[in-house]
Amino acid sequence: MKPGKLKIKISKTLQAKIAKGHPWVHFYQLQNRDIRGNAGDLGVIYDSNNRFLAIGLFDPVSDIRLRILSTGEPVVIDAEFFIRRLEQAVLLRRTLTATATTGYRLVNGENDGFPGLVVDRYGETLVIKLYTEAWMPHLDLFLESLIQVSGCSRVVLLHSRHVERTRSSGPAHGQILHGPPLDGPVHFTENALVFQADVVEGQKTGFYFDQRENRARLKEIAAGKEVLNVFSYTGGFSVYCMAGKCRSVTEVDVNQQALIAARENMMMNFPNKVSKEADFLQIPGDAFRVLSEFKRQKRQFDLVILDPPAFASRKEHKPNALQAYLRLAKAGAHCTRPGGLLFAASCSQSVPAKEFFRSVSLGIRQTGRKEKALFKSKHAVDHPVNFLGGEYLKAGCFEVY
Numbered sequence: 001m002k003p004g005k006l007k008i009k010i011s012k013t014l015q016a017k018i019a020k021g022h023p024w025v026h027f028y029q030l031q032n033r034d035i036r037g038n039a040g041d042l043g044v045i046y047d048s049n050n051r052f053l054a055i056g057l058f059d060p061v062s063d064i065r066l067r068i069l070s071t072g073e074p075v076v077i078d079a080e081f082f083i084r085r086l087e088q089a090v091l092l093r094r095t096l097t098a099t100a101t102t103g104y105r106l107v108n109g110e111n112d113g114f115p116g117l118v119v120d121r122y123g124e125t126l127v128i129k130l131y132t133e134a135w136m137p138h139l140d141l142f143l144e145s146l147i148q149v150s151g152c153s154r155v156v157l158l159h160s161r162h163v164e165r166t167r168s169s170g171p172a173h174g175q176i177l178h179g180p181p182l183d184g185p186v187h188f189t190e191n192a193l194v195f196q197a198d199v200v201e202g203q204k205t206g207f208y209f210d211q212r213e214n215r216a217r218l219k220e221i222a223a224g225k226e227v228l229n230v231f232s233y234t235g236g237f238s239v240y241c242m243a244g245k246c247r248s249v250t251e252v253d254v255n256q257q258a259l260i261a262a263r264e265n266m267m268m269n270f271p272n273k274v275s276k277e278a279d280f281l282q283i284p285g286d287a288f289r290v291l292s293e294f295k296r297q298k299r300q301f302d303l304v305i306l307d308p309p310a311f312a313s314r315k316e317h318k319p320n321a322l323q324a325y326l327r328l329a330k331a332g333a334h335c336t337r338p339g340g341l342l343f344a345a346s347c348s349q350s351v352p353a354k355e356f357f358r359s360v361s362l363g364i365r366q367t368g369r370k371e372k373a374l375f376k377s378k379h380a381v382d383h384p385v386n387f388l389g390g391e392y393l394k395a396g397c398f399e400v401y
């Protein structure tokens with residue numbers, strides 16, 4: 001069905017924010033809350049002088065009712081519009097090809113001008129993940145543009161949990177939109193290291209590309225170290241540390257499937273490292289429990305990596321999340337040798353970097369130790385942030401005395 005057009009009415013204050021690049025209109029911000037429309041209808045906002053201000057995608061079942069596609073001059077949302085945006089996204093990531101990296105985020109939602117839509121590239125396979133059904137009526141046009149710009153040979157579609165719950169039409173989760181069926185995991189490279197990922201059953205779209213630069217930083221300082229990779233998932237950090245000639249890697253994750261995939265990833269890069277527990281050990285289980293068991297045994301490592309899942313998905317969870325980051329840093333510091341390194345990351349959008357780092361420092365100090373930051377980092381080039389509140393990832397590596 002061809003998308004309809006709707007007139008969206010909002011306050012002057014919100015108009016000003018949208019003009020500056022804010023990408024959303026929430027339901028409670030609508031002045032015409034009784035507005036009816038279908039997912040993917042184009043909502044147009046006019047300013048108080050009745051001049052065009054912005055156009056976006058309407059979603060009748062999402063709290064975010066309108067996701068802004070474009071502000072300023074009136075535009076037609078067609079293949080040409082998508083192609084222009086995709087070409088900009090490709091251009092922004094051009095430096096990655098020189099680093100032998102074929103796995104990365106090609107479209108980072110709002111930040112690349114495609115609100116509620118992510119595209120990850122795994123070699124020749126692209127994975128589109130939709131966070132709103134509003135993309136459904138535009139999917140064919142978007143797909144055509146994506147294939148043209150990327151030249152990739154396969155495109156897989158995934159839905160967020162919200163879309164999967166509320167979806168009323170269109171292709172299903174895991175459907176191949178273009179190219180041959182999947183015959184197992186897909187392969188890709190990151191800084192010349194090889195990986196595989198299950199793009200349908202895995203977490204996110206299969207791999208955490210957002211940590212690529214942090215993994216590369218740890219590779220540079222891993223030589224000779226005993227590494228503890230907590231929340232290892234499919235072993236991204238482990239493979240990099242091994243490439244940096246660390247002495248050994250111990251992985252902890254509650255997800256057995258992820259550990260199997262992590263072993264596979266290690267095997268593909270360092271086949272002679274996976275047979276001896278002294279080189280490569282995997283511990284399935286709860287991170288907090290495993291860390292306290294290590295503390296009891298006085299087992300310490302030279303480099304401890306803490307990359308947990310998000311502890312706060314909403315603002316009201318922030319205090320609990322900060323407490324959890326503190327507890328985790330404390331548990332991690334207990335397992336870090338004097339003079340060793342503790343790397344801690346947070347992907348909780350509602351926890352600001354400053355407060356996260358404060359919790360990590362407090363946690364380390366509660367063990368009676370002191371810390372000095374070796375580096376702190378935020379978003380990588382393929383995860384640009386272009387609006388206030390769009391940032392989620394922060395990480396720091398601390399020397400612990």
Ligand code: SAH
Nearest residue numbers: 208231232233236253254255286287307309
């Ligand atoms: N560092 C990883 C990404 C981590 S994602 C990478 O670079 O790819 C978070 C991981 O934490 C997931 O694999 C999830 O299975 C695991 N996890 C979640 N809760 C856990 C817990 N309580 N104990 C151990 N692992 C947990």
